[in-house]
Amino acid sequence: MEFRHTLQSTTYRFESLKELLAKAAPSRSGDALAGVAALTYEERVAAQMALAEVTLKTFINEALVPYEDDEVTRLIIDEHNTSSFALISSLTVGEFRDWLLADTTTTSQLQQIAAGITPEMVAAVSKLMRNQDLISVAKKCEVVTRFRNTLGLKGHFATRLQPNHPTDDLRGIAASMIDGLLYGCGDAVIGINPASDHPATMTSLVNMLDEFRERFAIPTQTCVLCHATTTLDLVNQNTPVDLAFQSIAGTEKANKSFGIDLKLLKEVHEATLSLNRGTAGNNVMYFETGQGSALSANAHHGMDQQTCEARAYAVARKFDPLLVNSVVGFIGPEYLYDGKQITRAALEDLFCAKLLGLPMGVDVCYTNHAEADQDDMDNLVTLLGVAGCNFIMGVPGADDIMLNYQSTSFHDALYLREVLQLKHAPEFGAWLYNQGITDDQGKLLPVSNSHRLLNHIN
Amino acid sequence: MKELSHPEDAAGQWKSLRSFTDARIALGRTGNSVPLKESLHFKLAHAHARDAVYSTLSLSELTKSLTKFNLPITPLQSQINSRQEYLQRPDLGKRLNKSSADQLTSLSSPASDVAIILTDGLSAKAIHDHAFHLLDLLIPQLQSSKLQLAPLTIVEQGRVAIGDEVGFLLQAKLSLILIGERPGLSSPNSLGAYITYHPAIGLTDESRNCVSNIRPEGLSYSVASQKIFYLISESLRRKVAGVHLKDESGLIS
Numbered sequence: 187m188e189f190r191h192t193l194q195s196t197t198y199r200f201e202s203l204k205e206l207l208a209k210a211a212p213s214r215s216g217d218a219l220a221g222v223a224a225l226t227y228e229e230r231v232a233a234q235m236a237l238a239e240v241t242l243k244t245f246i247n248e249a250l251v252p253y254e255d256d257e258v259t260r261l262i263i264d265e266h267n268t269s270s271f272a273l274i275s276s277l278t279v280g281e282f283r284d285w286l287l288a289d290t291t292t293t294s295q296l297q298q299i300a301a302g303i304t305p306e307m308v309a310a311v312s313k314l315m316r317n318q319d320l321i322s323v324a325k326k327c328e329v330v331t332r333f334r335n336t337l338g339l340k341g342h343f344a345t346r347l348q349p350n351h352p353t354d355d356l357r358g359i360a361a362s363m364i365d366g367l368l369y370g371c372g373d374a375v376i377g378i379n380p381a382s383d384h385p386a387t388m389t390s391l392v393n394m395l396d397e398f399r400e401r402f403a404i405p406t407q408t409c410v411l412c413h414a415t416t417t418l419d420l421v422n423q424n425t426p427v428d429l430a431f432q433s434i435a436g437t438e439k440a441n442k443s444f445g446i447d448l449k450l451l452k453e454v455h456e457a458t459l460s461l462n463r464g465t466a467g468n469n470v471m472y473f474e475t476g477q478g479s480a481l482s483a484n485a486h487h488g489m490d491q492q493t494c495e496a497r498a499y500a501v502a503r504k505f506d507p508l509l510v511n512s513v514v515g516f517i518g519p520e521y522l523y524d525g526k527q528i529t530r531a532a533l534e535d536l537f538c539a540k541l542l543g544l545p546m547g548v549d550v551c552y553t554n555h556a557e558a559d560q561d562d563m564d565n566l567v568t569l570l571g572v573a574g575c576n577f578i579m580g581v582p583g584a585d586d587i588m589l590n591y592q593s594t595s596f597h598d599a600l601y602l603r604e605v606l607q608l609k610h611a612p613e614f615g616a617w618l619y620n621q622g623i624t625d626d627q628g629k630l631l632p633v634s635n636s637h638r639l640l641n642h643i644n
Numbered sequence: 645m646k647e648l649s650h651p652e653d654a655a656g657q658w659k660s661l662r663s664f665t666d667a668r669i670a671l672g673r674t675g676n677s678v679p680l681k682e683s684l685h686f687k688l689a690h691a692h693a694r695d696a697v698y699s700t701l702s703l704s705e706l707t708k709s710l711t712k713f714n715l716p717i718t719p720l721q722s723q724i725n726s727r728q729e730y731l732q733r734p735d736l737g738k739r740l741n742k743s744s745a746d747q748l749t750s751l752s753s754p755a756s757d758v759a760i761i762l763t764d765g766l767s768a769k770a771i772h773d774h775a776f777h778l779l780d781l782l783i784p785q786l787q788s789s790k791l792q793l794a795p796l797t798i799v800e801q802g803r804v805a806i807g808d809e810v811g812f813l814l815q816a817k818l819s820l821i822l823i824g825e826r827p828g829l830s831s832p833n834s835l836g837a838y839i840t841y842h843p844a845i846g847l848t849d850e851s852r853n854c855v856s857n858i859r860p861e862g863l864s865y866s867v868a869s870q871k872i873f874y875l876i877s878e879s880l881r882r883k884v885a886g887v888h889l890k891d892e893s894g895l896i897s
Contacts, residue, residue, distance in 0.1 A: 215732055351665055352831075352862045358665035365661055365669035381857060383890060415887065443848040445887035482734070483848050518826070519731050554693035554827045555731055555766055560686070583668020583678070583686065588857070590828030592690075595668075600676035630676075633658060640657040643664065 187248055191236035198232040204250045206240070207306070208490035209233035210313040212530055216478045216491045216521035223490070234314055238280030242271075245306045251487045257438045257448055262304050262500045270302025279310045286311065286323045286541075296327050300543035305436070305496035308538045312492070317530065317569070320537040324573040327540035331508045332467025333407045333428065335373060335613035338545050338576045343608045345580040345599045346509070346547070347372035350379050350588035354387050356394050357643060362582050363398065364639045369596035370603075370624055371580035373614035374509055374547065375429060375472065377409040381588050388412050389425050396426040402621075402639065405613035407464075407508070409472055414446055414454045421457040429472045429508060430458040436497030439485035448501070455505045466613065469508035469545075475499070476513045477531050478521030491521060492531065496538045503544055509577065510539060511547035516591055518553050525562030528552060532566055536575055547577035551593040560584070560592070567594055571602040578602075600630060666830055666861070689829035696824075696832035698727055699768040701800055706762070709776045713783050716795035718751070720744035720810070722763075724801035737803035739845075740810070744799075748813040751795065758786060758876060759794035759816035759843070763802030767824030770833040774859055775822050778835065781869035789877065804838050804852070811843030818879055819843040820872065825856060834859050837868065839875050841885035851886040853879070 189200040200206040208222035210233035217223035224230035246266065251259045268275075273295070274282060285291055312320060330338040337344050349362030359378060366372055376399070378391055388410055395408035407428040412420075414432040421427050432451065433444050441447055451471075458470040480486040480494040489497075495512070502510045512535035515528040522528045532548050539546035550567045552558040567578060584595035602608060609615055609628050618624040621639070625631055633640075659670045671682050678686075703719050710717055721744050723736040730737055740748070760783075762775050786793060794814040799806055804823055811819030818841050825834040835858040840851055853875050858868040879885045 219733065219735070349667070351667070352857045355665070358667070361661040361664035362667045362669055365658075365667075368658070381863075385890060413887065416890075443850055445850040484846075520734050523732070554690065554829070555697045559690065582665075583671055583682065585668050585686070585689070585829040587665075587667050587828060587830050590826050590831060590834065592829065595678070597671075597673060597676055597678050600673070604676050635656040635658070637657075640661070643661065 187244070189236045189240065191232045193228065193232055198229055198236070200233060200236060203240070203244065203248045204489055206233055206237055207310055207313065207493050210237045211490045211492055212313065214491070214521070214527045214531065215519060215523040216481055219520055220481050220486060220491070222488060237310055238278060238314055240279050240310070242274060242277050242279065242282060242307050245304055245310070250306060250489055250493065251437060258436060258441070258497055258501060261448065261504060262497065265500070265504065266304060267301035270299055272302070273299055274302070279307070280314060282307070282311050283314045283319070287319060291326070293326055293328050296541065297543070300541065303542065305500050305538070305542065306493060308541050309493040309496040312534045312537055317533050320533040321569060321573040324533070324537045324540050327574065329540055329543055329545045329576065331469040331545040333464040333469055333508050334466055335405045335611040336466060337374060337508065337611050339612070340574065341609060342611060343571065343575060343602070344374035344577040344611050345371040346374040346577055347376045348379070348579050348581045348586065348593070349376070350586055352381055352588045354381050354391060356390065359394070360398065360643050364643060365582060366580050366596050367639055368623060368633050368637070369580070369600060370610065370618050370630060371596050371599055372404070372406050373611040374577035375407050375409050377411055377431070377472070379411045379589055383412065383416065385416065385419060388416055388420060389423070392420060392425045392427060405617050414450055418454045418457055421454070421461060426463070427458055427461060428463055429470055430454045431472045431474070433474045433479070434498050434501045435475065435479045435483070435485070436494040436501070437480050437485050437487060440480040440483045440494070441501070443483035443485060448504070451501070451505055469506050471505045471507040472509045473502045473507050474511055474513050475502070475535070476517050477535070478517040481521070482517065492534055495535060499539050499542045499544055503542055507545060509547060510544045511549050511577070513549040513551060515552035515556060515558065516549065519556045522556070524557035525559070528556070528558055528562065529566045529569065533569060533573065536570060536573055540574070545576045548575055549579050549593055551579070551591050553591045563592070563594065567598055567602055568605070571606045571608060603628065686829065692832045693827035693829055696767045696769045696827040701764045701768045701771060701798065703798060705772065706798055710779070710796055713779065713796065715793055718747065718795050718797045720747070720797050720799045722799060722801045722803070722806055730801050734803055737801055738805040740799070740806065745809070745813065748810065751814070753794055753814045755815045756794040757791040757817050757880060759797070759811040759814045759819045761797045761799060761807045761810045761819060761821040763799040763806060763821060763823050765802065765804070765823035765836070766826045767833055770824035770835045770859070771822065773833045774835040774865070777865045778822065778858060778869055781865055782872055785869065785873050786876070805847070807838060808840055808843040808847050809845050811840065812845060817842065818876060818885070820876065831857070831859060831862065834862060837872050839872070839879060839885055841879045841883065853885050853889055
C-alpha cells in the first residue's frame with residue numbers, strides 16, 4: 187500500500203507501511219546507517235502527518251515482514267487478540283495517541299487492550315509522541331510480575347544487582363554483591379553476566395548465588411546470564427536455576443544470529459518452569475533487548491530500528507517474563523549517537539514494552555565511544571523514574587569492569603528513591619528492614635562493621 | 645556504628661571487601677551521592693577511555709616486534725577513512741578497501757590452517773600493549789602442532805568481521821582476529837580474540853567463539869593463549885565454531 191502527504195507544493199510518497207514508519211521515526215544514527223531514515227526534517231514531519239491518518243486495522247493487514255518468511259511475524263499475527271482490540275479498532279494512529287493520553291483512559295483500560303495491540307501499532311504511535319507523552323502514558327501502565335517477590339507495583343521500583351567480575355572470580359562477585367545489598371540493591375534479580383561460557387563455571391556461579399541467597403533468606407531471584415542452550419543444560423543437570431536469560435530481537439533472522447528461535451525459547455521456558463522454584467509467582471524468564479540488534483545482524487528487513495525493537499517485545503511476552511530490559515546505550519554510537527538519542531530510545535522502549543504488557547526495565551547506559559557521559563545518564567534515570575520504569579541496573583560505581591560500559595550505580599538508585607519517593611519490592615523492602623540495612627521508611631541506615639553480610643566474606 | 649554520611653567512613657570491614665575485586669565498591673557516600681574524590685577518579689578513568697578510542701596503530705612499531713615470528717607481515721586497511729566515520733559506519737569497518745583486497749588476492753597464498761589478523765578496533769592501545777605478548781606464547785604452540793600459518797596481517801580501522809574477509813582471501817581454514825575491545829573505565833587496553841571456522845564474508849556472531857578481556861589484570865596471556873589454542877584445535881578437529889563449540893577445556897576461567 188502507498189501512503190502520501192502533501193505540504194504546499196510537495197507531495198511526499200511512501201511506498202509501504204514499513205517505509206512510512208521508518209521515515210516518521212525521530213532521528214538516530216542507526217536508521218541513517220541502514221539508509222531508511224527521512225532525508226530532511228520536512229520529510230520526517232510529513233511522514234508523521236501521513237502516519238497519523240493510518241488506521242490501526244491497517245497494521246493487521248499489512249505485515250512488515252511477510253508472514254511466510256518470519257516466525258516473529260507469525261507470532262504477532264497468530265496471537266493477536268481481537269476482543270482486546272475491539273475497544274480501539276476504529277481508531278487511526280493519531281487518534282490512538284490522543285486516546286492514550288486522555289484523562290478518561292485508565293490503567294485498567296490500558297491493561298485490557300495490551301493483548302489487542304501489535305508491536306507495530308505501538309511503534310507507530312510512539313513516533314507521533316513527544317518524550318513527555320511517552321512518559322505520561324508509560325507512567326499510567328502498571329505491569330506486575332512475581333517470582334520470589336512482587337515487582338512493578340506503582341510507587342515502587344527495583345534494581346538488578348549486577349556484580350560482574352572479569353574472570354568470574356567467586357569472591358570478587360560476592361564482594362560486589364554484598365556491597366550492593368548494603369545499599370539496598372537487588373530486588374529485581376541478582377544477575378551475573380559471566381565472562382566465560384565454560385559450563386563448569388556456569389554451574390559454580392549458579393550454585394554460589396543460590397547458596398548465598400538461601401543462607402541470608404533473601405526474597406529475590408538469581409540469574410547467570412548465559413545463552414539459553416547453556417541454561418537448558420544447567421536445568422537438565424538439576425542446577426538451581428531461578429530464571430532463564432536470553433537476548434532476543436524482533437526478527438527470526440536476528441534471533442538466529444543470537445543462536446535462538448521460538449522453539450528453543452519454549453523449551454527453556456518449560457524446563458525452567460518445571461523446577462518450580464518461585465514462591466510468589468511463576469514468571470521465570472529474563473530477556474534483554476536493544477535497538478539496533480537486528481540491523482547489526484543484517485536482519486532488519488528494511489525496518490527502522492525502533493520498530494524492530496518493538497517486535498522483540500512480542501517474542502518476550504509470549505513467555506510471561508519476570509523481567510525485560512532494553513540495554514539502550516550498550517550498542518554504541520553507530521545506532522544511538524549521543525545522549526539525546528539514547529534518552530529518546532529509552533523512553534520509546536519503556537513506553538512500547540509497558541503498553542504491550544511487559545515488565546520493562548532499562549539498563550541506563552553508555553559506552554566510551556558514544557557522545558554521552560554521566561550527566562546524560564542522570565537525566566535519563568530521572569525521566570525513567572518518573573515514567574514508572576520497573577527496574578534499572580545496580581553496578582558498583584556505575585562501572586561494569588567485565589562488560590566495559592557504564593550503567594547506573596547503587597548510589598543512582600538511592601538518589602532516585604529519595605527524589606521520587608519510590609519503594610523497594612515489598613518483600614525485599616521488609617528483608618532490608620529486618621537486616622538493619624534500612625529504616626521502616628526504606629531509608630538507608632549506617633552499616634555496622636559487624637554486619638552479618640560483611641562477615642560472610644571477611 | 646559510624647555514620648556513613650561522611651566519605652571517610654566507608655571503612656573497616658566494609659572497605660576490606662575491596663581486596664577481592666577491582667570493582668568500585670565500598671565507596672562510602674555523602675547523602676545519596678558518591679564522595680567527590682571517587683567522582684573525580686571516575687571522570688579521569690572516562691578521560692583515559694576516550695583517549696584510547698582515539699588512539700592509532702603504529703605500523704612500524706608493530707612490524708618491528710612481530711618480525712620475531714618469521715612470518716610475512718601484510719599491512720591492510722578497511723574502507724574507513726577517519727575515526728569519526730569508523731564510529732558511525734561499522735559496515736565499512738568490516739570490509740577491506742579495494743587495494744588491500746587486491747593485495748591479498750595477488751599474494752595467492754597457499755592454503756593454510758590459521759590466519760592471524762591484528763586490528764585496532766576500539767583501542768589501538770590494546771594491540772600495542774598485548775598482541776605481541778599473547779602471540780609469543782600462542783604461535784610456537786600452533787607451530788609445534790604442525791598447523792600451517794598464513795601471513796600475519798595488520799588491519800587499520802577494522803571490525804571483528806573483517807577477519808572473515810582476510811581469512812577467506814588467504815584461503816585459511818580458520819581465522820583468529822585480535823582486536824582492541826571497547827574500552828572500559830578500568831580497562832582502556834583490553835584485547836579480544838575471535839575465532840571463525842571457514843571464514844567467509846557475511847558470517848555473524850553465532851559463527852564465532854570469543855576470548856575476551858585479555859590483559860595482565862584480566863585474563864592473563866598464558867591462560868588466554870591456552871584457551872585460544874584449545875578452541876582452535878577443537879574447531880579444526882570438529883569443523884565447527886560459534887555456539888556449537890563450547891569451551892570445555894577445563895581451564896580455570
